[in-house]
Amino acid sequence: KNEVEQSPQNLTAQEGEFITINCSYSVGISALHWLQQHPGGGIVSLFMLSSGKKKHGRLIATINIQEKHSSLHITASHPRDSAVYICAVRGSGGSNYKLTFGKGTLLTVNP
Amino acid sequence: ETGVTQTPRHLVMGMTNKKSLKCEQHLGHNAMYWYKQSAKKPLELMFVYNFKEQTENNSVPSRFSPECPNSSHLFLHLHTLQPEDSALYLCASSQDRSGGEKLFFGSGTQLSVL
Numbered sequence: 001k002n003e004v005e006q007s008p009q010n011l012t013a014q015e016g017e018f019i020t021i022n023c024s025y026s027v028g029i030s031a032l033h034w035l036q037q038h039p040g041g042g043i044v045s046l047f048m049l050s051s052g053k054k055k056h057g058r059l060i061a062t063i064n065i066q067e068k069h070s071s072l073h074i075t076a077s078h079p080r081d082s083a084v085y086i087c088a089v090r091g092s093g094g095s096n097y098k099l100t101f102g103k104g105t106l107l108t109v110n111p
Numbered sequence: 112e113t114g115v116t117q118t119p120r121h122l123v124m125g126m127t128n129k130k131s132l133k134c135e136q137h138l139g140h141n142a143m144y145w146y147k148q149s150a151k152k153p154l155e156l157m158f159v160y161n162f163k164e165q166t167e168n169n170s171v172p173s174r175f176s177p178e179c180p181n182s183s184h185l186f187l188h189l190h191t192l193q194p195e196d197s198a199l200y201l202c203a204s205s206q207d208r209s210g211g212e213k214l215f216f217g218s219g220t221q222l223s224v225l
Contacts, residue, residue, distance in 0.1 A: 040218065041148075041199050042216060043219075044113065099154075099214070102153060
């Protein structure tokens with residue numbers, strides 16, 4: 001069982017819908033990353049957070065440290081948001097620069 | 112454009128070939144990483160370099176040989192690979208390996224081993 005679990009694995013939405021992707025983890029962490037991977041492979045870091053909430057444009061990321069859970073929200077979704085969204089956590093002890101990745105959530109936004 | 116450039120974007124090689132993947136960043140970062148992404152599996156860390164020194168080898172087979180001649184360049188030398196090594200190989204960099212900042216990824220090299 002992976003230490004980082006994402007849900008759903010696949011998500012299809014209509015343009016304009018509000019989208020939520022969830023990430024649960026089982027270890028103590030120092031930070032959590034949300035990444036976006038478009039077809040073709042390139043990965044872009046969207047957020048890095050260790051508490052609370054961050055917002056950038058239509059994207060919002062939240063984390064609940066006590067519940068070991070994070071969510072990525074997309075408001076007013078658009079076809080260009082179609083991508084794989086990956087959650088990754090950085091451990092709080094030992095080699096804490098290592099990231100443990102989830103398998104990703106494939107989001108498809110239809111026009 | 113993330114500032115991390117990988118070449119080639121695609122590579123097809125036979126099991127007896129020798130090839131190299133190249134990664135370049137001019138972000139002033141001191142840490143560079145090689146990751147492997149196989150279908151339906153999470154990204155796996157392969158190697159970490161910090162200030163040109165290898166600080167992590169995540170039990171990677173010796174048919175993968177990294178090289179970091181300076182803080183801006185990272186290579187992955189490949190020889191006698193197996194078909195199961197076919198994957199997307201991603202390079203990344205960060206300011207340092209302390210863990211407190213974002214990673215910047217390249218677009219990856221899609222490798223097929225025949």
